[in-house]
Amino acid sequence: MTVPPTTAPTTAQIREKYLSFFESKGHLRLPSHSLIAPDPTTLFTVAGMQPFKPQFMGAAAKFPGYGDNPRVTTAQKCLRVGDIENVGRTLRHCSLLEMLGNFSFGDYFKREALTWAWEFLTSPEWMGLDASKLYATIYENDEEAFGIWTQEIGLPEDHLLRFGADENFWPADAPAKGPNGPCGPCSEIFYDRGPAYGDDTWAEYADTRESARFLEIWNNVFPQFERQEPQADGTPTLVELPAKNIDTGMGLERVATVVQDVFDFYSNDVFAPIIARIVELSGKPYLGPESISHRVVAEHVRSVSMTLADGVSLSNTGRGYVIRKILRRASRHAYLLGLREPVLHTLVPLVVASMGGAYPELVSEEARVTAAIRAEEERFLKTLEGGIQRLQVAIAKLGRLYDRQNSSDGVTYTIRDEHRKYHDWVYTKFGREIYSKADIMNPDGMMTIGRASFPAHIAQITDFQPTDLILSGEEAFTLYDTYGFPVDLTKEIAEEYGVTVDEAGYAESLEKAQATARAGSKYGKSELFGAQDTVGDLSATAFVGYDHLEAEGLVLALMTSEGRVDALEAGTAGTVVLTQTPFYAEGGGEVGDTGRLEWTGEDGLAGAGVVRDTRKTPGGVFLHEVEVQAGTLTPDITVRGVVDGARQATERHHTATHLLHAALRAVLGDGVRQAGSLVAPDRLRFDFAHGAALSTAELAEVERLVSRWISADFAVQWQEMPIAQAKAAGATALFGEKYGETVRVVSVEGSVTLGGHTVSSKELCGGAHVTRTGEIGAFVLLSDENVAAGVRRIEALAGEAATAWLRERLNSDARLAASLNTSLEGLEVRVAQLQAQLKAAEKETVQVRRQLTEAQMSGGNGGGAAPLRELGGFRVAALKLTGIAGNELRGAADKLLDTSGADLVVIASDAGLVIKATKEAVARGAHAGQLVGKLAAAAGGKGGGRPDMAQAGIQNPDAALEALDTAF
DSSP, X not given: OOOOOTTSOOHHHHHHHHHHHHHHTTOEEOOOOOSBOSSTTOSBOOSTTGGGHHHHTTOOOEETTTEEOSEEEEEEEEEOOTTGGGBTTBSSOOSEEEEEEEEEESSOOHHHHHHHHHHHHHOTTTXXXXXXXXXXXXXXXXXXXXXXXXXXXXXXXXGEEEEOTTTSEESTTHHHHOOSEEEEEEEEEEEEOOGGGOOOOHHHHHHHOOOSSEEEEEEEEOOOEEEEOOOTTOOOEEEXXXXXXXXXXXXXXXXXXXXXXXXXXXXXXXXXXXXXHHXXXXXXXXXXXXXXXXXXXXXXXXXXXXXXXXXXXXXXXXXXXXXXXXXXXXHHHHHHTTOOSOOGGGGHHHXXXXXXXXXXXXXXXXXXXXXXXXXXXXXXXXXXXXXXXXXXXXXXXXXXXXXXXXXXTEEEEEEOGGGGGGHHHHHHHHOOOOOSSOEEEOTTSOXXXXXXXXXXXXHHHHTOOOTTSEEOHHHHHHHHHHHOOOHHHHHHHHHTTTOEEOHHHHHHHHHHHHHHHHHTOOOSHHHHTOOOOTTTTSOOOEEOTTTOSEEEEEXXXXXXXXXXXXXXXXXXXXXXXXXXXXXXXXXXXXXXOOEEEEEEOTTSOEEEEEEEEEEEOTTOOEEEEEEEEESOBOTTOEEEEEEOTHHHHHHHHHHHHHHHHHHHHHHHOTTOEEEEEEEOSSOEEEEEEOSSOOOHHHHHHHHHHHHHHHHHTOBEEEEEEEHHHHHHTTOBOOTTOOOOSEEEEEEXXXXXXXXXXXXXXXXXXXXOOOSBGGGGOOEXXXXXXXXXXXXXXXXXXXXXXXXXXXXXXXXXXXXXXXXXXXXXXXXXXXXXXHHHHHHHHHHHHHHHHHHHHHHHHTTGGGOOOOOEEEETTEEEEEEEESSOOXXXXXXXXXXXXXXXXXXXXXXXXXXXEEEEEOHHHHHTTOOHHHHHHHHHHHTTXXXXXXXXXXXXXXXXXXXXXXXHHHHO
């Protein structure tokens, strides 16, 4: 593969040059936002401008901890998974992108954006690209951009193309199709990589809009209009925005490809070491465009490592599910490269080495990321084996066209008798005489009944497409979607059995799934600037619930699923917005408050409603879910909100969660990092990053530390302060959480000790808490379990919930002791005695079953030695046993195989069916897993297995044995 020239700037150097250049132009450098999306419109950060959505919508350009500036520059890591299947299949697609951006919030506009872009790209001080190789596109009606490019910058007009709104407008086609809101033209910059990458011309690009030679490296977006409702005749209405913004993005992978003069994205200095290591591990060279699997593994290891380092945990839902699918796709392609052991985790240090300087979280989280990837690899490889078994069962149902057999003369394919209709095809293809129901002598001297043999050549075999031996596209997609089984691997295995895959059907099923995924995802910029919700015009709600559980507020709005309404009658439910509220809105893991509203209506009648839940919008508008029980609720009425007693139980659990977090960090180390929580009146749940289950001693130590805080009855205080001051004071902040300039810090005003070290609790938190730790009361840990790769979950109880649970446990143990005729103190001894008796009885049962098996196999109870039969060219011994299951049934098959001289043995019983084959028989085409499927189907059961051993559950052993005659 191409290696970047040693004199070319590295990707890290390009990134630094870009940020330094725009700092020299008065921009504030900000760090990359987490890959966890800053707003709920997407799962992941998908664009460099996404963290600045509030500023683009008019919010002040204030950035807590960094300063205020209407000019900003960033290197933003982005994750885009809408077309994940193209990653690796092309030389440019990546799921993880580094987007270099410079942004203006109502400050500079087109002239500065374009002239600075040109300066950065062409100046010898910065990138030093050849200006004659740069080209640009503009919106067809953007004369201002045309003038800047041609008259001020000096770009030749034949280096400039005009495109319509479908190509050079954001959002695409916005003037005609919308949506309403901010929009504007854009100007893209391309670099001509020369004839070595294609013989097309810039003029031809105007027609094709596809090129390997002309590579887009920069896009300048100019949101200068507000699109409003079109005129009556359909004419678009574009009104100039009073404050115009700039959103530009330069793909770091793209510019590195150009500057380093390498063939593709995967040959730059970030990917080259990873792909070289993949070549070393697999022994398969990287051959450029055809080496799809190398690219998939390299790209996905990078994207998964970055995302896990940002705090995402592998799971079955949400972000964790998406990242798990990406990781499994990488693991599948490693499998296709012949790698059968977990190897992806060994590539993480290469990602850290190339990108850890810009993204320090990669360095600090390397151990956890590596462990999480390895654990998932190990799980998936087991799943992959399950997919192989399912595929073999699916193929067995079709029936193979031929058997593949290795011999001293090479590979021989033998057509099966049930496919005699294809004999004419064989004769035509191979010029061999076709034998029907005749004895054929194979090279190894074995007789083959009712088949036609012919010499094999894989190219000749694979161009044969028998219509009744096609694995359905739906089945192939199920293997992919459920088992993570790649269609390429499905095709490869199916070909071994003369079965083809319905690739068109597979593509259709895949497209349906992708369409569903796209319908549930929002990655475009138009969605990031979507219409405000139904409360977008309302001011943030004043929350007074830290100090007051009762408060009055004016009703600002009422809503149902139909939108804003003028009243909520008794018996109806809706959402209520107040000017002021004592109800805590769900957030930070704490559930929303419940309670009641009371009011006097305009008619003088009393009204009341139950508050079922409380949430809030990103803008701070509290949404009370209310069921009106009496009276009529209308806007502009003053209501009294009363929070119910569940809040106090929630406060106990929330403060206990903080103490639990501090205790875990003290016992397990500072590597513990919160990964999620639930704080409710009846329990608390705490997820945290940690690679192993807690020992009994560790759990006890954690529980003791929390109990010490509670017993000490320390004061719990909170205060608001600048975020920089809070962090300097040692307050724990959740990684990836977005905080404002001013934060609320909750502190326990007292410490406990562990091993001579002082342990304290101080966290950034907006939740509700007790005023003293003693109010928590009892505390008990219920469980510690694994919920995702590298993530543990602890559940615990505090206060009355804890004492109630302990009382029920004591009562339960007392009932159990009484049923075993012992006391609570003697319960453990009594259980041990019963376990010993049970083991003795099980041992005796096993011995009896072995004796029963031996008696039947030696002739007792109608069993007797199994006679040998010739079936399908194999010596087969079959035997029926009764009352035998599990290990005894498999043991009986082993013994019969050793003593009978058979190639295959079949043992059926009223509890199951087992088939075993010798290695020699397997080499000649025997497959126990396929045979057991046929016999089990005839006996009212199902099963599967490997070529040498398989088993099934059945209902009728006699039917299974009778099916032997027609199974070969």
